[in-house]
Amino acid sequence: MKKTRVCELLCIEYPIIQGGMSLIANAELAAAVSNAGGLGIISPNAGEHDWGKVEGNLRSQIRKAKSLTDKPFGVNFPIPVLGQDRSLLDIAIEEGIPVVTTGAGSPALHTSYLQEHGVRVLHLVASVKHAKGAEKSGVDAVIAEGYESGGINSPDELTTFILVPQVVDAVSIPVIAAGGICDARGLVAALALGAEGVQMGTVFIATQECIADQDYKDAIVAANDTATIITGRGSMPIRGLKSELITQGQQIAETDIAPRQMICGAVAGMINEIVSAGDVVRNIVEGYDRIVAGL
Amino acid sequence: MKKTRICELLGIEYPIIQGGMTWIANAELAAAVSSAGGLGLISPNASMRLEDDLLANLRSQIRTAKRLTDKPFGVNLVVQIPGIEDLIGVVIEEGIKVVTTSAGNPAIYTPLLKEAGMTVLHLVASVRQARSAERSGVDAVIAEGYEAGGHNGLDEIPTLVLVPQVVDAVSIPVVAAGGIADARGFAAALALGAEGVQMGTRFIATHECIAHGNFKDGIINATDTGTMVTGRRLAPTRGLKNDFLAKVAEMEQQGATAEELFAFIGFAPSRIGQLKGEMQEGELYCGAISGMISEITSAGDVVRNIADGYSGVVASLR
Numbered sequence: 001m002k003k004t005r006v007c008e009l010l011c012i013e014y015p016i017i018q019g020g021m022s023l024i025a026n027a028e029l030a031a032a033v034s035n036a037g038g039l040g041i042i043s044p045n046a047g048e049h050d051w052g053k054v055e056g057n058l059r060s061q062i063r064k065a066k067s068l069t070d071k072p073f074g075v076n077f078p079i080p081v082l083g084q085d086r087s088l089l090d091i092a093i094e095e096g097i098p099v100v101t102t103g104a105g106s107p108a109l110h111t112s113y114l115q116e117h118g119v120r121v122l123h124l125v126a127s128v129k130h131a132k133g134a135e136k137s138g139v140d141a142v143i144a145e146g147y148e149s150g151g152i153n154s155p156d157e158l159t160t161f162i163l164v165p166q167v168v169d170a171v172s173i174p175v176i177a178a179g180g181i182c183d184a185r186g187l188v189a190a191l192a193l194g195a196e197g198v199q200m201g202t203v204f205i206a207t208q209e210c211i212a213d214q215d216y217k218d219a220i221v222a223a224n225d226t227a228t229i230i231t232g233r234g235s236m237p238i239r240g241l242k243s244e245l246i247t248q249g250q251q252i253a254e255t256d257i258a259p260r261q262m263i264c265g266a267v268a269g270m271i272n273e274i275v276s277a278g279d280v281v282r283n284i285v286e287g288y289d290r291i292v293a294g295l
Numbered sequence: 296m297k298k299t300r301i302c303e304l305l306g307i308e309y310p311i312i313q314g315g316m317t318w319i320a321n322a323e324l325a326a327a328v329s330s331a332g333g334l335g336l337i338s339p340n341a342s343m344r345l346e347d348d349l350l351a352n353l354r355s356q357i358r359t360a361k362r363l364t365d366k367p368f369g370v371n372l373v374v375q376i377p378g379i380e381d382l383i384g385v386v387i388e389e390g391i392k393v394v395t396t397s398a399g400n401p402a403i404y405t406p407l408l409k410e411a412g413m414t415v416l417h418l419v420a421s422v423r424q425a426r427s428a429e430r431s432g433v434d435a436v437i438a439e440g441y442e443a444g445g446h447n448g449l450d451e452i453p454t455l456v457l458v459p460q461v462v463d464a465v466s467i468p469v470v471a472a473g474g475i476a477d478a479r480g481f482a483a484a485l486a487l488g489a490e491g492v493q494m495g496t497r498f499i500a501t502h503e504c505i506a507h508g509n510f511k512d513g514i515i516n517a518t519d520t521g522t523m524v525t526g527r528r529l530a531p532t533r534g535l536k537n538d539f540l541a542k543v544a545e546m547e548q549q550g551a552t553a554e555e556l557f558a559f560i561g562f563a564p565s566r567i568g569q570l571k572g573e574m575q576e577g578e579l580y581c582g583a584i585s586g587m588i589s590e591i592t593s594a595g596d597v598v599r600n601i602a603d604g605y606s607g608v609v610a611s612l613r
Contacts, residue, residue, distance in 0.1 A: 161455045161483065226423075
């Protein structure tokens, strides 16, 4: 398939990024995606509900991933969990992480610091205004994430289909499309809209390598087109599976954290089996040329 | 540009359909789209006053369009409105060959329309509705996502995830709608497996559309965050943000019932907004794509720009 600026920027073969999902974007998943030619991303709290232990957890996740792949992989840092504190970023820098994704806060806060230490920064945006702001802050690329995506959403509720081309028109740095993508059709559509890569979350939950609970994976595989819902409109909109209140990682740690919604993207209805994360990447790559040839 | 089953089915050059928007899908607009190689659609109430005769209006709109084009065009029928049988009668008498149907059970009128020799495209917003439409014998489905202006499906499924799931669920052709305004959106829709697109908002901002100039200007001035969805207790409806929708949202927040909302919204505000240009008092049905629409062009140019741009978009994917 086509090489884009995102491939060059991240030194990867295919412009396919695995989202750094809170609690469940673990080293084994990220390494498998990177080994297949995409970019895996680790979440600092993968497999660890106790935020007090996040520093040690991040370091051990990074080292674990390094032991599993010699390809580049990244770490996701939601800005609200960092605040002004750079100790987690310093761990990523010390461990030689080449790329981080940031989101849910001002990209002006840490972008130059990371870049001064040789780290590429991809920032998550959900509107044209935020994309322009991120470009001004000097980020290397933006991830334009639509309303289809699982988890916390922007109150603007712009869908991927309309968000991506408008962000592409507004900035000159590369744009990565996220939200509602899980197969080769979605990747081709995203590139037709002007994106130079995709980030996918939900489809990577339903993989053998992901640390998510088996019930959670099964629920994604069983979901249909109407299975997800937005809750929390007016405060913090979150997309997840309807009427399921369970802990995301019951099996990982039998802690007493508050029950939370089973986070899941609107694309769940298209995910019908649990495969290896490498196969997710390979299936998309194989399908790409066939779909473009059909246009 | 690639020919799809939709081109064959409708006898058109490009699989580009202009939505039959209430109040504003007029004969001149439909004829211009059809003359450019797409499929224009007329709304039975296009340009009329509330007190006018709907049947006479539809007949006159159809006859005007016939004078303006010798290409096929169609009529959009909202099948749950009172008097639908009479509207179908006019459509049959006037020899219309294509109808789009929406907002109702396709099993009720599809057999009648098919018997009259018409091609029927039914609007769906979920996989279940698409399967049911196929069973009812419609020729194609229009899978309309949450991006669309006006009334939306209850499930709020966006185009990017709705279209491929509908394509996988039915064997009849699928037309993508909601969020499309240019060659990029058209190519993306075809990548998802659609065999054509339907666009509404893009065709409002054209010279031929009878919508008020204020409304057209409102669309071209809109940004990416210019629309919102309200009315979730009735039917989720997308429009340009204004005082009217702010009031609806406020009523909803205060717990207004469906009856109270219906009494406030009714039908008149959408007419005065779209035909009379009452930008704050009126209801302005508008798709989420409006932020990408930046000029008023001819409807024919909308079709031609997409047809011309398509091969460039596809070439960039190789």
